[in-house]
Amino acid sequence: MTIESILGAIVIGAIIGAIGRLLLPGRQAIGWILTIVVGIVAALLGTAIAQVLGVETTPGIDWIELVMQVLLAVVGVGLVAGLRRSRV
Template sequence: MTIASILGAIVIGAIVGALGRLVLPGRQPIGWFLTIAVGIVAALIGTAIAQSLGVATTDGIDWIELVMQIVLAAVGVGLVAGLRRSRSRV
């Protein structure tokens, strides 16, 4: 991995994580670093799922892949926020 690919993963993860967080209603009690981490993981898993489903790679934005990544980020942010809420109640 090069520095550019690592920085690209962080930027894409931040965007995907933020979009996933915006999809969820209400406040999520997680910080931005955790949102970025969830976004990076969601972007990687979403890309792997899109490739396994045979979603064609285009020259522009791969909308189907992006939607998969955002949905996975929303699920991930929801899970992490739920875990954080349950820990704070104990």
């Protein structure tokens, strides 16, 4: 794993996590670091699920894979926010 791929995962994770957080209604009591971590995990899981389901990769943006990643980020942000709320 190179530095470029690690930085790319962080940037993509931050974008996916932020989109997921924006799409989730209400206020989430989690910080941006947790949002980025959830986004990275959602991006990795979304890519893995897309590969297992045989989503065809095309030149340019893979919209089906991107939608899977964002939906997983919405679920992840909701779960993390709910777990943090129940602990307080």
